[in-house]
Amino acid sequence: xxxxxTVYLYGSVFLIRADLELRIPKFSERKSSSxxxxxxxxxxxxxxxxxxxxxxxxxxxxxEIENGSPDMYHLFFVANRLTHEKFNGSGExxxxxxxxxxxxxxxCLFCVxxxxxxxxxxxxxxxxxxxxxxxxxxxxxxxxLMTTAGFDFDRYLDIGGAVREAVxxxxxxxxxxxxxxxxxxxxxxxxxxxxxxHVVRLREGRxxxxxxxxxxxxxxxxxxxxxxxxxxxxxxxxxxxxEEIVDLMxxxxxxxxxxxxxxxxxxxxGTPLQRxxxxxxxxLAKIVAVTRLVMGDSVAAHxxxxxxxxxxxxxxxxxxxxxxxxxxDICPDTSRRGGRGLTVQECKSLxxxxxxxxxxxxxxxxxxQE
Ligand code: SF4
Numbered sequence: 001x002x003x004x005x006t007v008y009l010y011g012s013v014f015l016i017r018a019d020l021e022l023r024i025p026k027f028s029e030r031k032s033s034s035x036x037x038x039x040x041x042x043x044x045x046x047x048x049x050x051x052x053x054x055x056x057x058x059x060x061x062x063x064e065i066e067n068g069s070p071d072m073y074h075l076f077f078v079a080n081r082l083t084h085e086k087f088n089g090s091g092e093x094x095x096x097x098x099x100x101x102x103x104x105x106x107x108c109l110f111c112v113x114x115x116x117x118x119x120x121x122x123x124x125x126x127x128x129x130x131x132x133x134x135x136x137x138x139x140x141x142x143x144x145l146m147t148t149a150g151f152d153f154d155r156y157l158d159i160g161g162a163v164r165e166a167v168x169x170x171x172x173x174x175x176x177x178x179x180x181x182x183x184x185x186x187x188x189x190x191x192x193x194x195x196x197x198h199v200v201r202l203r204e205g206r207x208x209x210x211x212x213x214x215x216x217x218x219x220x221x222x223x224x225x226x227x228x229x230x231x232x233x234x235x236x237x238x239x240x241x242x243e244e245i246v247d248l249m250x251x252x253x254x255x256x257x258x259x260x261x262x263x264x265x266x267x268x269x270g271t272p273l274q275r276x277x278x279x280x281x282x283x284l285a286k287i288v289a290v291t292r293l294v295m296g297d298s299v300a301a302h303x304x305x306x307x308x309x310x311x312x313x314x315x316x317x318x319x320x321x322x323x324x325x326x327x328x329d330i331c332p333d334t335s336r337r338g339g340r341g342l343t344v345q346e347c348k349s350l351x352x353x354x355x356x357x358x359x360x361x362x363x364x365x366x367x368x369q370e
Contacts, residue, residue: 003141033071041071045078048293063242067282067368079289079315083302084355091317092301093347094131094230095140096176097131098324099123099159101332102214106178108201108208109272110235110265111327113148121332123324124216125159131323132163134304138344139359140321142172144197149178157191164192179210179218186227195228195258200251202233202240206272219255225344231257231304233291235265236284239276245287247351260295261316262287266328266340292316306340307347312354318346 015176044058053061065071101121104113123131132143145160156177164173175188176197188196200215201208219229227242233248245262252260264284267274284304292315304311306328307319322341326334334341341352 007103009032022189027169036134037070037074041065041074042189045074046146049078049082051296053296054293056250059246059249059290059294060242062293063286064102065248065286067280067286068221072282072286075289076285078315079292080313083317084317086297087317089355089357091312091319091348091351091354091358092141092172093136093139093319093321093344093351093358094142094144094174094303095127095132095138095344096144096146096323097123097135098322098326098334099128099145099147099156100151101238101325102148102150104150104207106149107326110207110237110268111186112268112271112330115270115274115329119332121325123251128159128324129162133166135321135323135344136167136171139320140171140344142174142195142247143167144174144176144320146176146197147178147323151177153180153184153187156285158186159203160188161191162195170367172228175227179214180221181218181219182224185221185227189225189227193227195230196222197230197232197352198222199231199234200248202236202244202248203291214280216251216255219257228258229255230303231260232263233260233287234305236279236287237265237273237276239273246290246294253294253298257299259299259301259303259318260291261305261318262291262311263303266306268328268329281308281310284308287312288316307342307350309350309354312350312356317351317356319350321347 002201040061044054044062048054062075065075099122101119102113104119108114132231135143143163145163172194173192174195174197175193191333198215198219204210204212204215219274223229233245236245264279265273267278288304288311295302301318302316303318305320306317321344323335324333326341329340332340333339351358
């Protein structure tokens with residue numbers, strides 16, 4: 001007959017058979033086993049740290065890393081270390097003025113402007129200029145002007161020109177607009193724009209009414225005209241596969257973009273993709289870290305959106321402040337009470353919390369003007 005005895009373990013009471021050996025790992029043993037990193041992950045990270053470009057299959061392996069595991073923290077460490085070393089611990093805040101809140105003809109299933117809406121708001125030229133100047137005074141490192149796809153291009157140029165005159169000639173000015181051809185790209189340059197935020201979105205052509213080839217053609221038109229291309233893997237939701245996500249990481253690299261990173265899709269109430277929900281910040285941080293390794297030192301920064309601390313500790317060093325209409329916000333002015341947009345100061349605080357320096361350094365200005 002087996003005997004039993006009572007054992008107190010972590011506050012719980014267990015009855016165990018006295019003739020069986022109770023095998024609880026010593027603290028030191030448990031500690032060492034829980035710190036182990038998989039050999040293949042170690043090798044990928046070691047080579048990344050040494051400056052080697054990682055392959056697509058290696059990226060897919062990194063995307064399999066379990067959240068919260070030692071592998072994940074090693075990945076975050078390597079991506080974060082590389083970014084701090086490359087940029088001397090500097091972070092950036094880019095700031096976007098949304099110009100119009102309108103029903104957009106492109107009907108992207110994740111965007112608040114994609115749904116039919118009778119609401120139409122538009123900031124006046126003076127208001128756009130005023131907000132751009134406020135961003136500059138707040139310490140923004142670049143100013144973006146965003147419209148829906150139906151916005152008149154000539155009016156956009158007029159507003160852009162007014163902003164260009166109002167802010168420092170050294171301030172990067174970024175167009176975030178519909179697709180455009182070579183002549184429009186040149187007109188943007190002539191008006192003083194220095195870059196465009198233009199992206200091939202996840203499931204472009206399925207969740208949007210734009211073909212991926214059209215987006216790529218615009219990026220090439222912009223690039224040929226001398227505009228820098230600001231890029232991001234977005235908008236990432238739980239329905240996207242690792243293959244889809246990794247494809248966009250490598251597309252950004254092939255297109256020679258000035259920065260990349262990752263943004264999660266916000267489940268905007270009333271949008272068709274709301275039903276899928278959102279990925280967690282920790283998952284986004286993993287995607288940011290892998291994107292950082294893919295882009296290597298070919299870029300001027302590594303972005304994440306919406307601004308979040310986990311990604312800023314996993315290789316990102318660029319976040320966005322926002323005002324005016326915002327594709328992820330039902331609030332018509334995202335910087336007003338109840339809106340999602342952060343101020344430049346809030347973005348700087350997040351960067352500071354993650355250990356970055358902020359402030360418009362000469363080095364940073366050069367990166368965006370070279
Ligand atoms: S994401 Fe851009 S193109 Fe798509 S519906 Fe929204 S404003 Fe239009």
